[in-house]
Amino acid sequence: MIRSARAHRISARGTLAATTASLLLWTASSGQELDERFDRDVLIVDAEHTCYRFDIYLAITREQQMRGLMYVRDLPETTGMLFIYRSSGPRSMWMRNTYIPLDIAFARDDGTIIKIARHTVPLSEESIASDEPATYVLELNAGVTEALSIEPGARLLWGPTLYGEDAGAIEE
Numbered sequence: 001m002i003r004s005a006r007a008h009r010i011s012a013r014g015t016l017a018a019t020t021a022s023l024l025l026w027t028a029s030s031g032q033e034l035d036e037r038f039d040r041d042v043l044i045v046d047a048e049h050t051c052y053r054f055d056i057y058l059a060i061t062r063e064q065q066m067r068g069l070m071y072v073r074d075l076p077e078t079t080g081m082l083f084i085y086r087s088s089g090p091r092s093m094w095m096r097n098t099y100i101p102l103d104i105a106f107a108r109d110d111g112t113i114i115k116i117a118r119h120t121v122p123l124s125e126e127s128i129a130s131d132e133p134a135t136y137v138l139e140l141n142a143g144v145t146e147a148l149s150i151e152p153g154a155r156l157l158w159g160p161t162l163y164g165e166d167a168g169a170i171e172e
Contacts, residue, residue, distance in 0.1 A: 034072065038064060043082055043138070044157040047150050054140065056158075059083040068139070070097040075141055082158065083137040091137055092129040095120050101142035106130035111156035113138075116145050 038057035045052045055078060059065045065083055069075065085091070088109050095102070104117040117128045119142045130137075136156055144150070 031072070031074070034069075037067065038081070041082075041158065043080070045138075045148075045150055046155040046157055047148065048154070050148075051157075052148055052150070053078065055079045056138075057081045068093075068098070069100070069102070071099065073099045075100055077141055077144065080138055080140040080144075082156075083139075085135050085137075088133040088135045090130060091134045092127045093117075093137060093139075094127055095122055095124040098122055102139045103142055103145040104128055105138040105140070105145065105150070105156075106134040107136040107138065107156050108133070109135040111136065111158070113150070113152050113154045113156065115152060116150070118146060119143065 034057055038059065041056055041058055043054045043056045045054065055076075057080075059068055059081055068083070069081055083091075083093075091106055093104055099122050101122055102120045104120055105113045106115045107113045114134060115131050120128060136158075138156060
């Protein structure tokens with residue numbers, strides 16, 4: 001009886017060590033993994049008096065949207081992720097397994113930002129919801145929207161918000 005309990009404890013430690021090593025390897029290569037999992041594009045934020053350019057990862061599929069920026073430990077200041085939904089609706093995000101604080105901007109189908117949740121708390125499971133239906137959600141490093149004076153009413157210019165509906169057709 002003692003032997004089997006000891007063997008089980010050693011086996012559990014081995015499994016924990018393997019899982020931890022796997023997770024560390026996964027997080028260490030998160031930038032490369034983002035490049036492999038997500039298409040990239042350029043997005044312009046048209047703020048009141050200035051436009052800002054961001055390199056963005058596109059979260060289009062359900063799987064991509066579920067993964068988002070989880071496990072990412074470093075994101076360049078001018079990089080973000082744009083979640084693109086087929087139609088406008090209530091949107092809610094959380095920070096589970098997200099190690100960096102973010103600013104999260106919710107936008108209508110015309111790209112107008114309706115709400116910005118600033119300095120979200122890493123690893124939190126608290127729901128961060130749009131106040132009205134949204135078609136796009138833009139995640140940027142925490143502090144970027146404040147530093148650049150990006151406020152509700154600013155506009156995301158990308159694909160369909162810039163060139164019309166057909167420019168960003170989403171496949172199911």
